[in-house]
Amino acid sequence: MISNLMRPKVNGSSAIRRMFEEGKKLAAVYGPENVYDFSLGNPNVPAPEELRDAMIDILKTEDPLKLHGYMSNAGFDETRQAIADDLNHRYGTVYSAANIVMTAGAGSAMNITMRSILEPGDEVIVFAPYFLEYNNYLSNYGAVPVVIAPHPESGFMPDVQEMCAKITPKTKAVIINNPNNPTGAVYPAEVISQLADALKSKQEELGTVIYIISDEPYRELVYGDAKVPHIPDFYNNTLICYSYSKSLSLPGERIGYVLVPPQSDGWEEFVLSLSTANRMLGIVNAPSLQQLAIARCTGLRSNVAFYERNGADLYEGLTAMGFSCVKPDGAFYLWVKSPIDDDAAFCDELKNERVLSTPGSAFMGPGYFRLSYCVSHETVVNSMPSFKKVAARYFG
Amino acid sequence: MISNLMRPKVNGSSAIRRMFEEGKKLAAVYGPENVYDFSLGNPNVPAPEELRDAMIDILKTEDPLKLHGYMSNAGFDETRQAIADDLNHRYGTVYSAANIVMTAGAGSAMNITMRSILEPGDEVIVFAPYFLEYNNYLSNYGAVPVVIAPHPESGFMPDVQEMCAKITPKTKAVIINNPNNPTGAVYPAEVISQLADALKSKQEELGTVIYIISDEPYRELVYGDAKVPHIPDFYNNTLICYSYSKSLSLPGERIGYVLVPPQSDGWEEFVLSLSTANRMLGIVNAPSLQQLAIARCTGLRSNVAFYERNGADLYEGLTAMGFSCVKPDGAFYLWVKSPIDDDAAFCDELKNERVLSTPGSAFMGPGYFRLSYCVSHETVVNSMPSFKKVAARYFG
Numbered sequence: 001m002i003s004n005l006m007r008p009k010v011n012g013s014s015a016i017r018r019m020f021e022e023g024k025k026l027a028a029v030y031g032p033e034n035v036y037d038f039s040l041g042n043p044n045v046p047a048p049e050e051l052r053d054a055m056i057d058i059l060k061t062e063d064p065l066k067l068h069g070y071m072s073n074a075g076f077d078e079t080r081q082a083i084a085d086d087l088n089h090r091y092g093t094v095y096s097a098a099n100i101v102m103t104a105g106a107g108s109a110m111n112i113t114m115r116s117i118l119e120p121g122d123e124v125i126v127f128a129p130y131f132l133e134y135n136n137y138l139s140n141y142g143a144v145p146v147v148i149a150p151h152p153e154s155g156f157m158p159d160v161q162e163m164c165a166k167i168t169p170k171t172k173a174v175i176i177n178n179p180n181n182p183t184g185a186v187y188p189a190e191v192i193s194q195l196a197d198a199l200k201s202k203q204e205e206l207g208t209v210i211y212i213i214s215d216e217p218y219r220e221l222v223y224g225d226a227k228v229p230h231i232p233d234f235y236n237n238t239l240i241c242y243s244y245s246k247s248l249s250l251p252g253e254r255i256g257y258v259l260v261p262p263q264s265d266g267w268e269e270f271v272l273s274l275s276t277a278n279r280m281l282g283i284v285n286a287p288s289l290q291q292l293a294i295a296r297c298t299g300l301r302s303n304v305a306f307y308e309r310n311g312a313d314l315y316e317g318l319t320a321m322g323f324s325c326v327k328p329d330g331a332f333y334l335w336v337k338s339p340i341d342d343d344a345a346f347c348d349e350l351k352n353e354r355v356l357s358t359p360g361s362a363f364m365g366p367g368y369f370r371l372s373y374c375v376s377h378e379t380v381v382n383s384m385p386s387f388k389k390v391a392a393r394y395f396g
Numbered sequence: 397m398i399s400n401l402m403r404p405k406v407n408g409s410s411a412i413r414r415m416f417e418e419g420k421k422l423a424a425v426y427g428p429e430n431v432y433d434f435s436l437g438n439p440n441v442p443a444p445e446e447l448r449d450a451m452i453d454i455l456k457t458e459d460p461l462k463l464h465g466y467m468s469n470a471g472f473d474e475t476r477q478a479i480a481d482d483l484n485h486r487y488g489t490v491y492s493a494a495n496i497v498m499t500a501g502a503g504s505a506m507n508i509t510m511r512s513i514l515e516p517g518d519e520v521i522v523f524a525p526y527f528l529e530y531n532n533y534l535s536n537y538g539a540v541p542v543v544i545a546p547h548p549e550s551g552f553m554p555d556v557q558e559m560c561a562k563i564t565p566k567t568k569a570v571i572i573n574n575p576n577n578p579t580g581a582v583y584p585a586e587v588i589s590q591l592a593d594a595l596k597s598k599q600e601e602l603g604t605v606i607y608i609i610s611d612e613p614y615r616e617l618v619y620g621d622a623k624v625p626h627i628p629d630f631y632n633n634t635l636i637c638y639s640y641s642k643s644l645s646l647p648g649e650r651i652g653y654v655l656v657p658p659q660s661d662g663w664e665e666f667v668l669s670l671s672t673a674n675r676m677l678g679i680v681n682a683p684s685l686q687q688l689a690i691a692r693c694t695g696l697r698s699n700v701a702f703y704e705r706n707g708a709d710l711y712e713g714l715t716a717m718g719f720s721c722v723k724p725d726g727a728f729y730l731w732v733k734s735p736i737d738d739d740a741a742f743c744d745e746l747k748n749e750r751v752l753s754t755p756g757s758a759f760m761g762p763g764y765f766r767l768s769y770c771v772s773h774e775t776v777v778n779s780m781p782s783f784k785k786v787a788a789r790y791f792g
Contacts, residue, residue, distance in 0.1 A: 001513065001605050001660075001661050001662045001665070001666055002512050002513060002662070002665060002666060002669040003512065003513055003514060003515045004515065005515055006511070006512050006513075006669050006672065006673070009669075009672050009676060010665065010668050010669045010672050012672075013668060013671070013672045013675075014668065040466075042465050042466045043461075043465070044461060046459075046460040046461055047460045047464050052455050052456075052460065055451075055455050055685075056452050056455050056456070059448050059451050059452050059455075060448075060452070064442040064443045064448065064645070065439075065440060065442055065645075067648070068443045068645060068646045068647070068648050068649050069438050069439070069645075069647060069648050070436075070438045070647045070648050071648060104500055104650070104678070104679050104680075104683075105678065105679075105680060106678075107675075107677075107678025107679065107680055108677070108678040108679055108680075109678070110678055111677055111678035115402065115536070116398050116399065116402050117397065117398060117399055117402075118399060119399045119400065119401055120516075120538075133675065133676075133678075136675070136676040137676070137678060139676075140511070140536070140676060140677065142516075142538075209397050249460070249461075249464060249465075250464045251464070251465060251466045251680075252463070252464050252465050252466055252467060252681060252683070252684030252685075253464050253683050253684055253685060254500070254650075254679065254680065254681070254682075254683050254684075255683075264397075265397050266397045266398070269397070269398060269406065270397055270398060272406050272409060272410065273398040273402050273405075273406045275409070276402065276405050276406050276408075276409045277402070279409075279503075279529065279532070280405060280529075280532040280533070280535075280536060281503075281504070281507055281536065281677060282500070282501065282502075282503030282504040282505070282506055282507035282529075282533060283500050283501075283503065283504055283650065283679060284500075284501060284503055284504075284647075284650065285648060285650070286650075287500075287648070287649050287650050287651075287683040287686060288648030288649055288650075289451075289648075289649060289685065289686075290683060290685075
């Protein structure tokens with residue numbers, strides 16, 4: 001009944017579901033407060049109250065035919081303009097509504113982008129470890145990922161040299177995810193600059209267009225002095241896929257956008273292609289109420305300090321026990337070296353102590369595991385004895 | 397920059413945009429009240445007030461972490477259960493939450509369905525005239541439409557004989573759209589029964605599974621005695637793609653579902669495949685606030701009488717002038733025979749009298765044109781002199 005292409009994907013889903021079911025079983029036996037679930041990326045800081053108030057006000061005052069009706073497939077002009085204004089304010093750019101296409105979150109933003117540029121057999125560069133859903137997105141359009149190996153020595157920065165060696169005439173894009181899931185690393189300006197220069201040379205050498213697809217749902221979640229570079233300042237053919245899922249704690253509402261900068265090749269046709277892809281993929285447009293709410297809330301942010309404290313305490317706690325971790329500069333993930341090669345087996349050990357984590361292999365980063373710390377601070381504190389018990393076996 | 401696959405789709409979009417721009421030009425010259433726009437399918441009956449009140453109450457009372465957070469890719473259990481209950485109440489069925497997957501509208505419902513069953517080279521039967529976006533959906537997965545010719549003698553009922561002749565081992569599905577866009581026809585039980593029997597024989601003969609994909613966004617918009625048959629009562633391998641866009645006037649909000657009946661082959665795996673496809677296509681889940689609102693509003697309906705009056709008045713008016721029209725039993729479309737073979741040229745004649753319509757060729761139904769009467773009643777009344785002026789040239 002379902003296609004041969006889908007069957008392995010569905011079986012993969014079942015595996016995740018089994019993990020989820022096991023977590024529920026543990027919670028039933030030990031009580032949910034005694035299970036420390038670091039496996040999910042669901043924000044636990046509530047959305048700002050101003051956003052709720054904006055939604056209520058829109059429902060009370062807006063003409064329902066406009067509020068709930070179709071608009072251009074690219075989204076409401078006022079929302080697109082508000083986003084352009086916000087970006088211009090922050091980056092000194094000159095974007096307008098015409099550079100923005102509203103989407104049902106970053107996942108959908110990446111899909112309409114890929115639908116626009118990819119054909120069967122095309123190649124897209126990804127830097128391991130990475131969010132494996134990218135592979136599924138690419139498979140929708142018959143394209144394949146070309147994986148660049150992880151670079152632990154550099155704190156998991158993208159390996160520009162290996163990237164260059166693997167670019168071919170079929171390379172249509174390079175995916176960057178900054179701040180990074182799963183490592184929590186933030187690529188600084190000098191890394192982006194190097195990568196951009198290398199891609200410019202490659203474009204010239206091959207006479208092709210190679211896009212940077214920059215997946216930036218964690219852009220606003222950065223700590224201390226870390227800064228997320230605005231990639232169009234470094235490289236013209238950049239497409240930014242953004243979501244309010246993390247910055248405003250709205251993952252279920254499916255609202256985000258693609259930014260197509262005016263210096264990118266054929267940007268006007270590209271914007272038209274993205275809106276066409278919104279329609280072709282049946283999404284038609286980003287949900288209308290969410291769009292109008294965002295038009296009023298581009299300046300709001302989630303409580304970053306909350307995640308920063310969780311990340312710092314988890315990092316301090318685990319390194320003190322002997323674990324090697326990447327110090328997170330952003331997002332809400334801690335990337336920890338597994339004391340044994342078999343990261344899945346180590347995650348099972350943690351699970352036996354009621355700690356749920358994700359093996360690095362699930363991100364093409366074997367030998368590591370990911371802790372997602374968008375959890376209560378109590379979860380971080382109370383999980384420490386469990387980590388300690390396991391750590392004692394390895395770091396004695 | 398954009399792919400060869402996308403370029404013709406984007407150019408097609410430009411053509412629609414040009415028509416839209418021309419309409420705006422006419423409105424600027426003659427005043428918007430003197431332009432009669434029957435080209436769009438955007439409901440003009442406002443969403444029920446109860447729905448707005450439900451959304452406001454949810455925003456005020458629901459925990460924001462639940463309200464705006466991720467849920468299962470298939471949707472909130474309470475929403476899926478409320479929909480199952482509503483269907484059971486209406487059709488005497490025994491559906492549960494497990495048979496429903498929430499989607500970002502019917503277009504997205506069709507895409508996750510197609511993503512689940514189609515592989516490159518597969519064939520899907522469609523009955524002309526039909527909503528041409530289906531072709532784009534199929535092209536996403538490398539599948540091709542097999543078009544059954546229009547059957548004006550039967551009032552544009554599906555031609556079961558031609559369907560049978562065109563089914564091959566590659567046929568994965570038959571798309572039905574009932575009530576129909578663009579004809580406004582409603583296929584009655586005896587037609588569905590015939591079609592179901594023919595498909596059962598074909599499944600047996602070929603040893604394959606052939607799904608009916610039933611696209612039913614207009615299901616609640618039916619007039620007089622017309623009844624929309626519940627296809628799973630006739631055929632097990634039915635997948636219903638539904639949207640609240642028309643029944644609750646929420647097209648911009650992107651909320652709908654797929655129903656997978658428990659008598660369909662491998663339905664549990666199919667439901668899992670649909671939720672996986674929600675994730676793979678980057679939509680992840682239907683927007684969460686809209687889902688929770690629907691859970692409280694399954695019994696609400698839009699003002700059907702409003703559309704019925706528009707349809708009846710337009711039908712009476714145009715037939716009195718000499719036009720041949722299909723008497724609409726549902727949806728909000730009137731399908732009119734063009735007095736000349738070149739339907740696009742005739743639509744241009746109407747446009748010169750400030751009436752905007754859509755040529756039948758845009759639905760693979762040449763020689764006809766479509767009037768979308770989700771407009772104010774004044775538009776129907778005030779457009780009559782324009783129609784009369786053009787009619788006088790042909791029906792004297």
